[in-house]
Each structure stands twice: as C-alpha cells, then as structure tokens.
Amino acid sequence: MSVIKKVLTTVAIGAALMGTSASADTTRIALVVKALGIGFFEAANKGAQEAAKELGDVEIIYTGPTDTTAEGQIEVINSLIAQGVDAIAISANDPDAVAPALKKAMDRGITVISWDSGVAKEGRQMHLNPSSAPLIGNTIIKLAADHMPDGGDVAVLSATATSTNQNIWIDEMKKVMGNYPGVNLVATVYGDDLADKSYREAQGLMATYPDLKAIIAPTTVGILAASQAVTDAGKIGQINVTGLGLPSEMAGAVESGATISFAIWNPIDLGYAATMLSYNIAKGATAEPGAKIGMGRMGEATLDENNEAAMSDPFTYDKSNIEEFKSVF
Amino acid sequence: MIRRFLRSREAVLSGAILLLIALIALRFPAFVAPQNLANVFNDTSPLMILAIGQMIVILTKCIDLSVAANLALTGMVVSLLNIAAPDLPLVFTVLLALSLGALLGMVNGVLVWKLNIPPIVVTLGTMTIYRGIIFLISEGKWVNAHEMSPAFKALPRQIFLGFPMLSWFALVVIVIAVVVMNRTTLGRAFFAVGGNPHAAVYTGLNVGRTQFWAFTISGALAGLTGYLWVSRYAVAYVDIAGGFELDVVAACVIGGISIAGGIGSVGGAVLGALFLGVIKNALPVINISPFWQLAISGAAIIIAVALNSRANKTRGRIILKRKEAEA
Numbered sequence A: 001m002s003v004i005k006k007v008l009t010t011v012a013i014g015a016a017l018m019g020t021s022a023s024a025d026t027t028r029i030a031l032v033v034k035a036l037g038i039g040f041f042e043a044a045n046k047g048a049q050e051a052a053k054e055l056g057d058v059e060i061i062y063t064g065p066t067d068t069t070a071e072g073q074i075e076v077i078n079s080l081i082a083q084g085v086d087a088i089a090i091s092a093n094d095p096d097a098v099a100p101a102l103k104k105a106m107d108r109g110i111t112v113i114s115w116d117s118g119v120a121k122e123g124r125q126m127h128l129n130p131s132s133a134p135l136i137g138n139t140i141i142k143l144a145a146d147h148m149p150d151g152g153d154v155a156v157l158s159a160t161a162t163s164t165n166q167n168i169w170i171d172e173m174k175k176v177m178g179n180y181p182g183v184n185l186v187a188t189v190y191g192d193d194l195a196d197k198s199y200r201e202a203q204g205l206m207a208t209y210p211d212l213k214a215i216i217a218p219t220t221v222g223i224l225a226a227s228q229a230v231t232d233a234g235k236i237g238q239i240n241v242t243g244l245g246l247p248s249e250m251a252g253a254v255e256s257g258a259t260i261s262f263a264i265w266n267p268i269d270l271g272y273a274a275t276m277l278s279y280n281i282a283k284g285a286t287a288e289p290g291a292k293i294g295m296g297r298m299g300e301a302t303l304d305e306n307n308e309a310a311m312s313d314p315f316t317y318d319k320s321n322i323e324e325f326k327s328v329f
Numbered sequence B: 001m002i003r004r005f006l007r008s009r010e011a012v013l014s015g016a017i018l019l020l021i022a023l024i025a026l027r028f029p030a031f032v033a034p035q036n037l038a039n040v041f042n043d044t045s046p047l048m049i050l051a052i053g054q055m056i057v058i059l060t061k062c063i064d065l066s067v068a069a070n071l072a073l074t075g076m077v078v079s080l081l082n083i084a085a086p087d088l089p090l091v092f093t094v095l096l097a098l099s100l101g102a103l104l105g106m107v108n109g110v111l112v113w114k115l116n117i118p119p120i121v122v123t124l125g126t127m128t129i130y131r132g133i134i135f136l137i138s139e140g141k142w143v144n145a146h147e148m149s150p151a152f153k154a155l156p157r158q159i160f161l162g163f164p165m166l167s168w169f170a171l172v173v174i175v176i177a178v179v180v181m182n183r184t185t186l187g188r189a190f191f192a193v194g195g196n197p198h199a200a201v202y203t204g205l206n207v208g209r210t211q212f213w214a215f216t217i218s219g220a221l222a223g224l225t226g227y228l229w230v231s232r233y234a235v236a237y238v239d240i241a242g243g244f245e246l247d248v249v250a251a252c253v254i255g256g257i258s259i260a261g262g263i264g265s266v267g268g269a270v271l272g273a274l275f276l277g278v279i280k281n282a283l284p285v286i287n288i289s290p291f292w293q294l295a296i297s298g299a300a301i302i303i304a305v306a307l308n309s310r311a312n313k314t315r316g317r318i319i320l321k322r323k324e325a326e327a
Helices: A003-022 A039-055 A070-083 A099-107 A133-145 A164-175 A195-208 A220-232 A247-256 A267-282 B002-007 B009-027 B034-059 B067-084 B090-114 B119-138 B150-157 B165-183 B185-195 B197-202 B207-233 B244-254 B266-282 B290-314 B321-326
Strands: A027-032 A058-063 A087-090 A111-115 A126-129 A152-158 A183-190 A212-217 A240-243 A261-264 A292-294 A300-302 A308-310 A315-318
Touching: A027 A039, A027 A070, A027 A267, A039 A058, A039 A267, A058 A070, A058 A267, A070 A087, A070 A099, A087 A099, A087 A267, A099 A111, A111 A267, A126 A267, A133 A164, A133 A183, A133 A212, A133 A240, A133 A261, A152 A164, A152 A195, A152 A220, A164 A183, A183 A195, A195 A212, A195 A220, A195 B034, A195 B207, A195 B266, A212 A220, A220 A240, A220 A247, A240 A261, A247 A261, A247 A315, A267 A292, A300 A308, B009 B266, B034 B067, B034 B165, B034 B185, B034 B207, B034 B244, B034 B266, B067 B090, B067 B119, B067 B207, B067 B244, B090 B119, B090 B150, B090 B207, B150 B165, B150 B207, B165 B185, B165 B207, B165 B266, B185 B197, B185 B207, B197 B207, B244 B266, B244 B290, B266 B290
Parallel strands: A027 A058, A027 A087, A087 A111, A111 A126, A126 A308, A152 A183, A152 A212, A212 A240
Antiparallel strands: A261 A315, A292 A300
16 A cells, blocks of 8 residues: 555545544435436425424535536535535436445445435445336326327427436336327437427427327426427417426416426425435434335335335326415425 | 639538538428428527627637526526516616626626636636526526516517517627628727737737627627527526537537637628527437437537638638739
C-alpha cells in the first residue's frame, strides 16, 4: 500500500468515525432523487418530512443532482458517504452505474434502499416499488380502453428508449392487451422527457395515424406535452391523452378535456414509506426475502425473492378529484 | 450574379433541404402538405430566432452557450410574473422578456469585454448560474398550464394572416437581422471584428465593445424565445430547453457560420435551423428506431460541417468585393 493511499484511507476512516459520532442521537436519512426540481420528488420529500416528524429523532437530507444523470448521483452518494449519513434512500437514474458507489456506502455500514426507480440487487438492501409493474401496465391501458367503447388505435409516448421504468410498464401493458379486445397498439414513440420533442412526437402520431383514439404517456413530461399538442391540433374529444402524470401539472389538461383521466401513485406516500423503511432497517430490521418491514401508516412491506416490495395500487385522477389534489402535489 | 448565388452556401443548403423534404415525402407523402410545412416552420421558429443571435456572437469569434439557460430563466420569470399579475398587458410581458434576456446577455458581454475571460468559459459558467437561479426563484416547482392566464398562452398560437404569431415573431426577427447585419455600422462591425480583429482596431472599432453588443443581442433574442417557449408548451420548469444550446450552435455550423469568426449570414443561420427543424419534425413520422434517430441527427451535422470546411478551404479571403465581381 502506497503512502498516499494509506493517508487517504486514514482520512476516510477518520471522516467516517466523525460522521458517526456527530449523528449519534439523530438518524440522518438521505433521500437521493433523480434530479432536483421535479414535482414528483418534491412531493416525495414532503412525505419524508412527515415520516421524520412522526419518528421524531430523524433528520432528512433531501438531495440529488441538478440533471438526471448517473454521474451526478454518484457524486452525491460519495459526498453522503463522506458525511457519514445513517441511511440512503435513492431513486436511481441508472440501475447499474450507481451500484458500486452504493456498495461502498453499505461497506461503511450505511443502510441503502432504493425506491421508485430501482438499483441492481447488489447495490441496495431492498427496493420499494411504488406499485407493481403489472398493476401499472394494466392501469394505463385500462384508462385508455375505458373511454373507447368501440375499441380503436392507441399509441404510447414514452420517455427515453432506455428508461427502465417506462419499458417495464409498457411490456406489462402489452401482456394484458388481450383483455381489451378491439384496442390496437399502433406505435411506441419516445419524447426523451423533453417538452419540445414529446410535443413533436405527439404531432407525428396524429399525422401518421389519423384514426388514433388515445395517446398513452407513462411519463409526466410526455403526458403534458401530448395533451398540449392535442389541444393545439383541435382534437379534444377525438383523442384522449392518458397515462401517468401529476395532478398539479395535469389540472389544465383535465379541465380542457384533452385528458379524461390519468393515474399516479401518491409520491407523498412513497417518500413517507421509503423513509419509514430506511429507519426500520437502520434500526435493526433485516431485509431478506419473505421479511415484513413496517411502513408506518402505509402498513407493511413484504419482500419478494429479489428483496423488492410493492407499496400500493396506482390511483386514478379525473374531473371529480383533480381540484382537491392539484394543490397537494 | 446567378452563378455566384448558385455556388453560395445558402443555395447549397436550400437544395439540401428540398432534397431532404423530397426524400421524406417518399416515405410519408403528407409531410409536403403546405399546412404541414407551415407547421415545421412554426415549430422551428424558436431555433431560428436563437440561431440568429448565436450567429452574431460567433461572427465576433465568441460563442454563447448560455442561450438555453437564458431562455429558461426568462421563461420562468415571465411565467411567475403572470401568476402574480395575470392581467398585465402582453406587450409588457414581451418587452420584459426582451430586456431581461438582454440583461443576462450583457452579463456575458461584460465578463468577456472587461475581464477578458474566454467566452466559452464565461457562458459555460453563466449557463449553470442561470439554471441555478431558476431553481431558486421557482423553488423547484413547475408553472403549469392552469396557472397561466389564457391570453399569456394564446399569443404564440394566434393566427394572423394565415400564420401563427410564433412564425411572425421569427419572420420579424429575420427581417430586422438582415437589415441590421447588412445596412448598419454595428452589423458590419460584427463581421470586421471577427474577420480580422487587428485590422478592426486600426479602423477604430472597439473589439470588446462589439462583442458585448453581440452577447446583448443574443441574450435579448433568447429572452424573447423564453416567453414564446413557455407559452407555447404551456409549462415552465428548471430543465426546459435542456441541451438546446447545442442545437443552436449546430444550426449555425450547418448554416456555414465559421466558428473562427467573420464569415456567415442571417440566411445561413435560418436555413441551418430549418435543416435541423425538418429532420426533427420528419423523424417522428417516418418510423425509424429512436436509436437511429440520434445517429441520423448527428451524421447530418458532421456531413454539413465537412462540406463547409471543404468549401472554405478552396476560397481565399475576399479583400476587394468589386475586383472579385469582375473576376
């Protein structure tokens, strides 16, 4: 071992020890998100704060990169390791890229769980899914099919072609297409979660498939851009834009009729549950297949063979409840 | 005269765009419908406006990477203002967007002019700072469609003489830019400062000040686009137009604006933007895998730049315009 390496190791151990001693009385849980400034994660933070208040001796460190990159998250994780936090709850931008950094954190005794967007198995102790992929896949096609009594063409407008979440949901959706006779999936396009590209892709769908009845966008930027494109094309009532979105962002689209209904789990509940799980595991609960770990008011999470658990079903929002929820998140 | 035009950058690019449209029409005939082409022009308007600003900056041997961040910050400010005061006349909103954008551009300009920091470093820095400021003033929240006033959202969509106002904004900017670049002292100074800075100093031009004005104009246009962008997509958040500065620079490069400064035209910038706009609008309808789409966009840029550098190599620098015309 070279001298420099030895010195660095000593410094690192020293920092870790100092970190531990500083946080002896309060449990410091870092909520690492895909990027700061996204409504969904701001809402999750609200839930985490709620859990912290309930638990009393918890400090939440809400952090993340400024853009949705794995590199940015790795930097954040490294600085959290240096600070010696007690637990990291992360929604990952890339399941594999962040795993080595998180492994390093676990080696230093930090509890690591992933939530929302998962991390590879070796990089976390457990993963909390907001819902289960089959339920989401079924929900998004059901939302479209419910308003198409005679069947017809639907298209999917996703985020990037490599987005883990969206790809799984679309696959699950395709599996249950048989339960909705007469509904044809004609295309899957990618708006890269950019407002302008998603808008253009939606325009492209309308031009290519004149008989299109619904656009399913399982991403918040996509659903918003598609409903704006449908509104601008004067096709409200003809094409229903649905999928996953946030009530505060979708209120305008629901009001105008471009979107009849859409779904999302409650991110407040998700941040709350992730915090509760991090706390319980940091305090000694073991994350192993079959284990049941408490999530406070959200009940118990039961881990499957991959140490994954589902929180709850997605929730449908429409004209009847949008007013109530748009100010929440 | 005609032969000179045919050999010009603009003619080659126009030909390339027409060829591209023809190829797309083979796969998707509805693309050439006049209404669709008008839509493509409309959709490319923000890129054209920004490319004109960027062209002026590049002419002076500088580069402005902060345009997209400037756009996003100005867009957020006018959106927040719209929430606070929904009844404010739109003329004021547009003027505010222009002047706030100009102010942000001036920050770049002053740093380049007075502190002599390389423009790429300055604008890389301000790019991050501007995005950071959006985060601070919005607290990371989105401004959504239902929070904006109907008039605020309607302006870029309003149809005037058959075209949406967004297209008219672009057309007006193009016309003003052509006049300024070709008929005013300032316009000619941009070319002179970039073409030969030493000679420019001997003719009494202040290189730094000219660059300052280039950044100011680029900023003002980015600010204007900021309002148009948030009202068109009816949403404002930290990441809007993320990475768009690269599209703007690409449009300029495709349009034959020399990164070394001094060479370029408004027409080139506009055509370069339209070339990218046609590709962006065509890719969704011609049914190609998204992985190929990225490769195709990139290849188009490299081919254009390769052609550009070849074209510039053979030609010497024109010293006496009249002599060249005679020859």
